Amino acid sequence: MTGLRAAGVLACLALGAYAATIVVRDPSLHPSIPWMLAWFAGALLLHDLVLFPLYAAVDRMLVHLPAAPVPLVNHVRVPLLGAGLTLLVFLPGIIRQGGPVHLGATGLDQAPYLIRWLWLVLAMAGASALVWVVRVTRRSAAGG
Amino acid sequence: MRIRWRSPIRGPWLTSVLGLVLLCALPLVIVTGLLDWVAYGPGQTIPADVGALHLPLLGWPTRPSWLFRLTQGLHVGLGIVLVPVVLAKLWSVIPKLFTALPRNPLRAAERATLVLLVGGILFEIVTGLLNIQYDYVFGFSFYAAHYTGAWVFVAGFVLHVALKLPAMTRGLRSRSFRTELRTPLAQTRSEPPGDLVAPEPEPPTLSRRGALALVAGGSLLLAGMTIGQTVDGPLRATALLLPRGRTLPGDFPVNRTFAASGIAPAAVSAGWRLELGSLRLTRAQLIALPQHTAALPIACVEGWSTQQTWSGVRLRDLAALAGVPAPTSALVSSVEVGPFARATLTGAQVRDPDALLALRVNGADLSPDHGFPARVIVPALPGVHCTKWVRSIDFTTSGPRP
Numbered sequence: 001m002t003g004l005r006a007a008g009v010l011a012c013l014a015l016g017a018y019a020a021t022i023v024v025r026d027p028s029l030h031p032s033i034p035w036m037l038a039w040f041a042g043a044l045l046l047h048d049l050v051l052f053p054l055y056a057a058v059d060r061m062l063v064h065l066p067a068a069p070v071p072l073v074n075h076v077r078v079p080l081l082g083a084g085l086t087l088l089v090f091l092p093g094i095i096r097q098g099g100p101v102h103l104g105a106t107g108l109d110q111a112p113y114l115i116r117w118l119w120l121v122l123a124m125a126g127a128s129a130l131v132w133v134v135r136v137t138r139r140s141a142a143g144g
Numbered sequence: 145m146r147i148r149w150r151s152p153i154r155g156p157w158l159t160s161v162l163g164l165v166l167l168c169a170l171p172l173v174i175v176t177g178l179l180d181w182v183a184y185g186p187g188q189t190i191p192a193d194v195g196a197l198h199l200p201l202l203g204w205p206t207r208p209s210w211l212f213r214l215t216q217g218l219h220v221g222l223g224i225v226l227v228p229v230v231l232a233k234l235w236s237v238i239p240k241l242f243t244a245l246p247r248n249p250l251r252a253a254e255r256a257t258l259v260l261l262v263g264g265i266l267f268e269i270v271t272g273l274l275n276i277q278y279d280y281v282f283g284f285s286f287y288a289a290h291y292t293g294a295w296v297f298v299a300g301f302v303l304h305v306a307l308k309l310p311a312m313t314r315g316l317r318s319r320s321f322r323t324e325l326r327t328p329l330a331q332t333r334s335e336p337p338g339d340l341v342a343p344e345p346e347p348p349t350l351s352r353r354g355a356l357a358l359v360a361g362g363s364l365l366l367a368g369m370t371i372g373q374t375v376d377g378p379l380r381a382t383a384l385l386l387p388r389g390r391t392l393p394g395d396f397p398v399n400r401t402f403a404a405s406g407i408a409p410a411a412v413s414a415g416w417r418l419e420l421g422s423l424r425l426t427r428a429q430l431i432a433l434p435q436h437t438a439a440l441p442i443a444c445v446e447g448w449s450t451q452q453t454w455s456g457v458r459l460r461d462l463a464a465l466a467g468v469p470a471p472t473s474a475l476v477s478s479v480e481v482g483p484f485a486r487a488t489l490t491g492a493q494v495r496d497p498d499a500l501l502a503l504r505v506n507g508a509d510l511s512p513d514h515g516f517p518a519r520v521i522v523p524a525l526p527g528v529h530c531t532k533w534v535r536s537i538d539f540t541t542s543g544p545r546p
Contacts, residue, residue: 002250005307009253012303016260018195019295023288025193032284039282040293043270044263047234048241062349073349078358085362086369089227089273090385098279104404105278106387106397107513116384 055084069139075132079124086120149239152345153352155335157324159236160315161356165229167305167312169222174301175199176219177294180445183212183526187488190287197295206496209523210451213443216526217374220447223272224370228362230265232355239340254307261304264297276446277387324352373448388448395513396450397442399527402512405480409512412479412533416517418501419536420466427517430503433457433465438498444527454521456502459494459537468539471495475538476520476531487529493522494539501534 023029023036058080065072092098093113102110181189183204205211246252268290275286282289318335332348335341350358372383376396383389391397417424436458443449463471474494478485493499499522503510510516515532522530 005254006250008303008306009250009257012257012260012299013253015299015302016257016296019197019292019299022191022194022197022292022295025195026191026288029191029285029288032289035282035284036289036292039270039284039289040263040267040296043266044259046266046270047231047262048238051231052235052238063346071349074354077350078361081358081362082365085228085231085365086385089224089366090277090369092274092277092279092281093385093387097281098274098277101278101280102387104401105399106390107392107401107403108387108390112390113385120384 051088055081068136070132070135072132075128079121079128082124083121086117090117147239147242148344149342150346151342152334152348153332153350153355154236154239155341156311156315156339157319157335158352158355159233159340160312160318161321162229162233162236162359163308163312164316166226166233169226169229170301173219173222173226174294174298176215176222177290179215180212180219180526181291183215183524184529185488185490188529191285191291194291203490203492204524206493206499206523206525209440209498210443211524212526213374213441213449213451213524216443216445217447217449220272220276221367221370221374223269225363225367227269227366228359230269232359234262237340239342254303257300257303260296260300262300264293264300267293268297276448327351327353329354370447376450386448388446392513395511396452397448398513399442399444399446400484400532402516402533405478405533406482407479407533412512412517416479418518418534420462421468421538423466427503430457430501430518434461435503436498436500438500438521438523440498440500440521440523442521442527442530449527453506454500454502455504455507456500456518456521458497459489459499459501459520459522460497462501462537463494463539466537466539468541470541471539472541474540475536476534477536477538478531479533479535484528485531487520487531489520489522489525489529493525496523498523501537 023033059077062073062076065076087094090113093102093110094117096110096114099110102108178199181194182199182201184190185204186201189198189201245255271282271286271290271293274280274282275290280286329348329351332351334345337343368382369384370386372380373386373388380391381389388397417426418430434457435455437453437455439451439453441449441451459474463469463474470491471494472491474489476487476489489499500520501518502515502521503518505514510519515534518534519532520530520534
């Protein structure tokens with residue numbers, strides 16, 4: 001079993017190293033290799049050392065929300081996560097990065113994305129607040 | 145450093161459910177991505193030399209005509225939809241990052257391969273998301289980096305699945321999925337003490353089904369904001385934050401504007417001729433040839449697509465006119481100068497009855513942005529090879545296999 005596991009690890013490392021030869025085969029890519037490695041390292045650390053501390057810290061603050069008949073925590077957490085997720089995925093358009101290529105490819109500028117994202121965040125927050133109000137109303141109607 | 149992990153729902157069961165989703169979906173993203181490399185065709189793959197790391201380079205078919213639309217739409221769309229699942233999976237196993245490296249060298253090496261797994265998937269997500277939004281802030285070749293990163297990830301992924309499959313099966317069997325879906329917050333308890341489970345958890349604020357719903361909701365939200373880039377009509381606008389949710393008024397998307405091509409307007413006006421070997425044809429002469437109309441998609445490597453009705457001369461008719469009735473390949477060159485200003489078509493692609501040198505789209509002459517005076521449109525061909533502003537077509541009986 002140990003032999004099999006060791007073979008698996010070796011095969012994995014061998015495939016990874018062989019994959020890296022793709023960028024070595026093309027001399028025109030050689031100057032980019034340090035940058036590719038830097039981006040790979042950045043990607044590796046992106047969640048565990050950047051996103052996780054950020055969202056965990058924000059989530060910890062949610063315990064300080066005032067007590068309410070229906071807990072507020074998930075009604076804040078869900079739209080916050082929705083805002084964070086859409087910001088993360090659609091960041092280039094929202095912060096207008098890559099405008100000239102975007103224009104050349106589509107014939108359009110990046111102007112609408114930020115305001116659209118803000119409306120989306122507002123809509124998610126509004127929907128969450130509305131659901132909370134409905135839950136509070138139903139609870140007080142049921143429980144008196 | 146000792147961190148107090150607080151979540152009462154983190155544990156093998158939740159990790160296993162997320163792992164199962166990724167185990168089912170990621171192979172589809174990987175295979176459709178590798179198919180894109182094949183679709184570019186012999187001699188035109190990017191990166192060009194990948195050693196043995198590719199799917200068999202068979203001739204890319206022309207049928208069904210929506211094949212590339214489907215494979216590339218799935219690659220990009222599913223890749224986006226899985227972002228919340230990947231992030232949730234990383235959240236679910238993060239306590240492991242802070243455990244001491246095993247003394248056993250084999251275990252330590254296994255742990256080290258997680259660099260390929262986690263670095264690989266996040267590198268692919270980041271470069272992919274930047275590419276479809278035309279943000280080339282990374283400054284290196286997207287194709288080379290994304291393709292290499294894919295195989296680095298595959299190496300880590302295959303080993304991870306092989307090592308963790310038993311743990312995933314145990315995790316899934318440790319609790320009933322149906323019971324979890326019926327368990328509200330008030331009844332949510334920690335999993336039994338063990339791997340990943342917090343020894344001193346806080347009271348729950350979210351049930352396990354709530355956590356799964358949250359991840360699924362994130363995926364659904366992204367799906368709803370992505371699918372629009374592959375459909376025509378008013379629903380396209382639902383891709384609110386993607387470049388391909390928008391088009392110029394009354395138009396359909398292009399992958400390169402005439403202005404961006406850098407072509408001098410005079411080069412594609414009255415003096416323009418189509419070069420077919422020694423033949424020179426004016427646009428009026430092309431219009432006078434038998435015209436064929438076909439509804440065909442333009443599908444781009446960035447995952448967006450659109451179906452339009454194209455009219456023009458069949459490529460096989462042009463081949464016959466050029467004196468090459470049975471071509472095995474065709475080199476199409478654009479008036480434009482640049483890396484994507486030429487494309488080689490296979491014999492099968494030239495011979496398809498719907499493969500056109502299009503002169504008109506939706507009943508009107510092509511606009512400059514759509515390739516006036518003439519552009520190539522071939523069923524299931526990646527959009528980047530549907531050359532616009534065509535200058536010449538060289539039909540040959542040598543070159544790629546038919």
